[in-house]
Amino acid sequence: MIAKVIVDVPANQTDRLFDYAIPKEWEEMIEPGMRVVVPFGPRKIQGFVISVAEESEHAKLKEVSEVKDVTPILTKELLDLGFWLTEKTLCYAVSALQAMLPAAMKANVTKTIVLGNRVNDEAIWHRMVSSGGVKWDDFLSHFSHKELNRAIKNDELEVRYDVKEKTAPKTILSVSPALSKDELQVVRDKMGNRALKQQEIITHFIEQEGAVSYKELMDMLDTTRSTIKSLVSKEILREEEIELYRDPYKGREFMPSTALELTDLQEQAIRPILKSINEHHHETFLIHGVTGSGKTEIYLQSIHRVLEQGKEAIVLVPEISLTPQMVTRFKSRFGSEVAVLHSGLSRGEKYDEWRKIHRKEVKVVVGARSAVFAPFTNLGIIIIDEEHESSYKQEENPRYHARDVAIKRGEHYKCPVVLGSATPSLESYARATKGVYTLLELLDRVNKQAMPAVAIVDMREELRAGNRSMFSNDLYDKLKDRLEKKEQTVLFLNRRGYSTFVMCRDCGYVAECPHCDISLTYHKINGTMRCHYCGHEERFPSQCPECESEHIRFFGTGTQRVEEELTKILPEARVVRMDVDTTRRKGSHEKLLNQFGEGKADILLGTQMIAKGLDFPNVTLVGVLAGDAMLHIPDFRASEKTFQLLTQVSGRAGRHLLPGEVIVQSYTPEHYSIEMAADHDYQSFYHREMVTRKQFGYPPFYFLAMVNVSHEELTKTVDVTEKIAGYLKDQLSKQSVVLGPVASPIPRIKDRYRYQCMIKYKTEPNLTHYLKEIQKHFSKEISRGGLQISIDTQPYMMM
């Protein structure tokens, strides 16, 4: 029998099936979707079995050397999904398969030098290697490549390839009785008055079933390791390794919750979803529900119905809002049926959560983007909350959008896919309007609470009036007011660090990263300037490197700076700052939020990450310091992003009894995305923005594809991009537009020049083929490492 294998080598030339003979003893065992270790050239690597066949076109086949799984880790459905992804996103098949598994399962190949068949105990390395082998790197730090190669040729040394998993299941050493209960009784009675502690332990095992870990037993019976050990050596107890799940939510109690009574509106919205579940057919729904309209309850009750049918559910949540609050809601409703997958977990924890899904120990998974690949086999619903979020698009290979994958899986399982948002993406809303998706609207808040009043402050006027601080007078007054009333405020700024750039007031010099074409950001904590793209760091200069003036200052505002300013103007305010810098440590995210939730702070100041999902009853004021910060990014979605962000942030205020108020500061207050967000008017925004999209030929009117080229040399970069653009212009129809070559908005990162070419099209059935041709044509230059070409068939990042 032959195994057709995709090997774990992400390269153009190896992106195909390789045939291996299956040794007799494994013939019955090997199935598609299992991982195997195979010899590949002189080394050993991991691979995925795609299919099993009777024969091969190849005369001489090597044998599969190891089988890594007892049951397939990828089902037929997921294998097919992988190849669909490969085709759609133009990535290597391994990359697609790998993306569906937790990182811990990725193979880790280690090389060890061991003694060969011919004995040479004279050799200088003999003592080092003879004791069971030496790591490849360790050997080479003592001896040269030349010596190694010669010894290998002489059969005196050998290289052993070990293909291991990155993370193993966690185990704990436990003991269980080696004898029956009656026998234990007999043994205990024989002990008489001696070894009382040992008798206690035996008593425990007579009274209770099952294995217990050393630690538990020691705590429970107040005994010591050696007491247990002696029972083990007498063969009364037996040691065993028990597999353990790393439980990220260990020790936390989730108060069970039951279904809430739905409002009439919610009732209307959930009905078509339940119908789709009951009737077993695929349909994509878009719930357009304002913040606080009770979308989550609809999700929960839909899932409930799915579970009643014995099926499974996937809930996708943007990484950033996978807050403990969200997790709590699902855990309290569905208890231990829930697995959680997000980037805050350690690699091992993710692995364990994944195994719970794979072993069917859970029925619901709540997770970020990659949870869309959860290995369920009887899916009943897929929910994507905050559907418009750009984090559902993966910005590395495979460059997929979770929404597309969800719909693909929904079609396969004939189950509904529910997209939910207060500010749907234009793409989705347009599809809903056209009837491709079913639109469900929830335009009132559950508690009939009015939407918060939003005031826009023109910061140009503030300047004219002589206010040069980052807080408008209005915002300052309101902040003070809330402090007095002991109510809380959320302050939002889309920028971390201390300032945006460093400039000399005399000559206008701006500090830039020497490796990237981007200005450096000042970080006060250690007095350095940092590049957010390559991590380059340098000291803040005491004088201008150009004109030696001492008037070199930082401009713009970051969260650190705002925090400092706040303590100056409102010294009595207690501020919690949340950004990547303060939440880097595990669990700090949750800690800061709890602190604020328990009323230990008056102001929560933060970036993106506080924009969604937070629900604190005592928050009555939301301040957006730079409402237009996003408007000026070079991206056709800039207005959309601004509208979404402002709407999301405003939704944080007045969610309960106290009415909320929002202040948006802006230098361009008249922009429609800001005005319409202030009016909570999604409809008008949608229509207004669609006009622009149509006019400039962007989605949802046109499809996009983006080719990004980068190389160390500028001329080479331009040259290649020109060739690509020329080729595409020749091949594509006249209705399609090929833009470029143009320099990327950030023309250089990490000493590499970056150019791009964008394609706008309506129908282009062979586009994938042409793009593949481009990849093939430059594959040699790419594999040599000099040239990089990345192709995105659904770009979300224009930078």
Next chain:
DNA sequence: AGCACGCCGACT
């Protein structure tokens, strides 16, 4: 991606 093989210039 690795890794071997082969060809070429620079050295013992």
Next chain:
DNA sequence: GTCGGCGTGCTC
């Protein structure tokens, strides 16, 4: 004549 540099091509 030998070593090691890198360009080329293969991996079932």
